[in-house]
Amino acid sequence: KAGVTQTPRYLIKTRGQQVTLSCSPISGHRSVSWYQQTPGQGLQFLFEYFSETQRNKGNFPGRFSGRQFSNSRSEMNVSTLELGDSALYLCASSPTGVLGTEAFFGQGTRLTVV
């Protein structure tokens, strides 16, 4: 069974640009969550999607957005990039995303903003 696939693995962008990251969940999983990981703040929740609907959103500015497609694949977009957006962006999939279910993480996308 294939795991969670995130593309690209590494990305370098310039301040002010926008970026789109992609996540393909484990087959059959309908919940996809996104997290930002930085050395200072650890893993912080961005948003969660289930069956193309955003069910929960973390405390991030509106520059961070996402969507989920009918095949459960998900994308997140960051517009007007800032230096502070440099981080490891992790995607996690689970069958339902509800209480107690296992979340399986991808390897992440390392975004560097210069």
Added chain:
Amino acid sequence: TQLLEQSPQFLSIQEGENLTVYCNSSSVFSSLQWYRQEPGEGPVLLVTVVTGGEVKKLKRLTFQFGDARKDSSLHITAAQPGDTGLYLCAGYSGAGSYQLTFGKGTKLSVIP
């Protein structure tokens, strides 16, 4: 906002030693999960604890969920270099919760 505090933040020990990592909160969590993350990789789930007072063992790793479901601990016996990594605790706060809250992690180095 529910927070999870992990301690210690960093831990460097010799191979063969025992260690305990703590995860504490002032809030009640319906369940807690422990992950291990290696550099350049995503976190990998080790265990989920659900019941207050629950103890789970995974080879040399012992996980405990506090009676009040506000804290958890991870004990490693006879640590090996392969145990090196970032240990993260995470929790769902309750019914209808669709997000995991993570602690900042304990970075463990086991020296051969």
